[in-house]
Amino acid sequence: MHFIITLIHVVLAIIITIHILLYKEDVKSSLNWIALVFLSPFLGTMLYIVFGTNKVKRKGMLLKQYINHHINSVSAGGLYNNTKKKTNTLFSRYKQFIMFGYNVYPQRFTFINQISPLQNGVEAYPAMLNSMLNAKFEVLILSYIFDYDIETKKFLDVFKLLIKKGIKIKVLVDGVGTFKLFHSSIEKQLAKINGLEYGIFLPPHIPISLPFVNFRNHRKIMIIDRTIAFLGSMNLSKNNVLIHDIKNGVIDITFKIQGQVIDQLLKVFRNDWEFANKMPCKLLSYNKKIQDLQGETMPARIISSGPNSKIDKIEFIIHGAINMAQRKITIVTPYFLPETNILTAIKMAAMRKVSVELIVPEHSDCHIIDWARESNFLNLIISGVKIYRTLPPFDHSKIFIVDDEWIFVGSANWDVRSFKLHFETNIELFSHDLAIILNKIIDKKKQQAQLVSIYECKNITFLKKLRNNAARLITPYG
Numbered sequence: 001m002h003f004i005i006t007l008i009h010v011v012l013a014i015i016i017t018i019h020i021l022l023y024k025e026d027v028k029s030s031l032n033w034i035a036l037v038f039l040s041p042f043l044g045t046m047l048y049i050v051f052g053t054n055k056v057k058r059k060g061m062l063l064k065q066y067i068n069h070h071i072n073s074v075s076a077g078g079l080y081n082n083t084k085k086k087t088n089t090l091f092s093r094y095k096q097f098i099m100f101g102y103n104v105y106p107q108r109f110t111f112i113n114q115i116s117p118l119q120n121g122v123e124a125y126p127a128m129l130n131s132m133l134n135a136k137f138e139v140l141i142l143s144y145i146f147d148y149d150i151e152t153k154k155f156l157d158v159f160k161l162l163i164k165k166g167i168k169i170k171v172l173v174d175g176v177g178t179f180k181l182f183h184s185s186i187e188k189q190l191a192k193i194n195g196l197e198y199g200i201f202l203p204p205h206i207p208i209s210l211p212f213v214n215f216r217n218h219r220k221i222m223i224i225d226r227t228i229a230f231l232g233s234m235n236l237s238k239n240n241v242l243i244h245d246i247k248n249g250v251i252d253i254t255f256k257i258q259g260q261v262i263d264q265l266l267k268v269f270r271n272d273w274e275f276a277n278k279m280p281c282k283l284l285s286y287n288k289k290i291q292d293l294q295g296e297t298m299p300a301r302i303i304s305s306g307p308n309s310k311i312d313k314i315e316f317i318i319h320g321a322i323n324m325a326q327r328k329i330t331i332v333t334p335y336f337l338p339e340t341n342i343l344t345a346i347k348m349a350a351m352r353k354v355s356v357e358l359i360v361p362e363h364s365d366c367h368i369i370d371w372a373r374e375s376n377f378l379n380l381i382i383s384g385v386k387i388y389r390t391l392p393p394f395d396h397s398k399i400f401i402v403d404d405e406w407i408f409v410g411s412a413n414w415d416v417r418s419f420k421l422h423f424e425t426n427i428e429l430f431s432h433d434l435a436i437i438l439n440k441i442i443d444k445k446k447q448q449a450q451l452v453s454i455y456e457c458k459n460i461t462f463l464k465k466l467r468n469n470a471a472r473l474i475t476p477y478g
Helices: 002-023 027-039 044-051 056-070 085-093 097-105 118-133 152-162 186-191 262-277 313-324 341-353 365-373 377-383 416-421 432-447 452-460 462-473
Strands: 113-117 138-143 170-176 195-202 220-223 226-234 254-257 300-305 328-332 355-361 386-390 401-402 404-412 422-432 448-450
Touching: 002 027, 027 044, 044 448, 085 097, 085 170, 085 220, 085 448, 097 313, 113 422, 113 432, 113 448, 118 152, 118 220, 118 226, 118 254, 118 422, 152 170, 152 186, 152 313, 152 448, 170 186, 170 262, 186 220, 186 300, 195 262, 220 262, 226 262, 254 262, 262 300, 300 313, 313 341, 313 401, 313 404, 328 432, 341 377, 355 432, 365 462, 386 432, 401 432, 404 432, 432 448
Parallel strands: 138 170, 170 195, 328 355, 355 386
Antiparallel strands: 113 254, 138 220, 220 226, 226 254, 300 422, 328 401, 386 448, 401 404, 404 422
């Protein structure tokens, strides 16, 4: 019997090893998985099936063909078409980085846009509700978390009102992000609204679909009539209104968008809707005329990334932007666990005398992630990086600014899960004026934060150092 069990283990380990060699591109990840599979009989095989395989790549081919069909490729000669002199000067200054960005993600910049930040649910939710109440054709919502509580009931009430007026509502939520074990889920509430269309992105049919625990749709998008959109890191939950509640409150930011870049967001929503529901997504507002914008505009484009792609697009853009920086890098993120390539680029930027500031929450909603990130602090600080820890409530904001002009915001965290394992959407834009506004928001965070000292990092206890380094090893890799 022992011989048979051993033989089964070896056969399974060989099969898994063949799969790893064929489909895993990262050498470190491949070696780690092969060692685990052989040294941990059956357990290693089970862990690889659950966490190591990327089934989204197989099913994601449907999503990929939509993306290839809809995204506009850009030629070098088209970079400067229909732009003002100011924009030409801007793009000339960043020409090399922009060409790099197009090679990573071949989608055009749009130039007629207005983008403004909204802090917390206190500002964002009223703006969203008012925009929906003024809708004439349709409202599209994609959210990783959509709780059912006193705040989100306001959204459901507006849905019912709009449907009575003949306005179409489509809501797409993530199967894990909205899953509630002991509370009523939003899915049940959406199903009760006659005339509302909704979808669930990769619902976790345990244990069959357990591997999809990593491949979540982490995007947060709202689009009204192709004229107004909201994009950022803010979920739909009462916690985003409880900004003075140290225990339950969440600090966050989203962005109100008007202009041409909304069309790129529409494509993201349509792709995800068709992938989740396996049916065409008819958009009533797609062929409607966009209202002309007055005043200052800014170049912007949407960057989407996910495990169905061979290139980790958002990570590549971030890496390139760090290397591009000449004067200043500002990073605000709730989770900071990038791999060595990003950490090295940050340290090298600081050693080039680029001012690098990292703002993270003192405590996130996951202790293991907090412990793991601390293991990188000492080397970053020695290189010249300033690290600030904001006091509770939990700051879930995501902002990345380079040289007070290039801005990258959206749903992606600075960790492997966002870079490789989740579907994310960020917006890349150039705006000195918006950078000034965001820097003021960040300055207030720093004023209420604690600067991490080199003394603190060097004098950490042996047990805490051991804990932190161990936590770093078990963070998700893929």
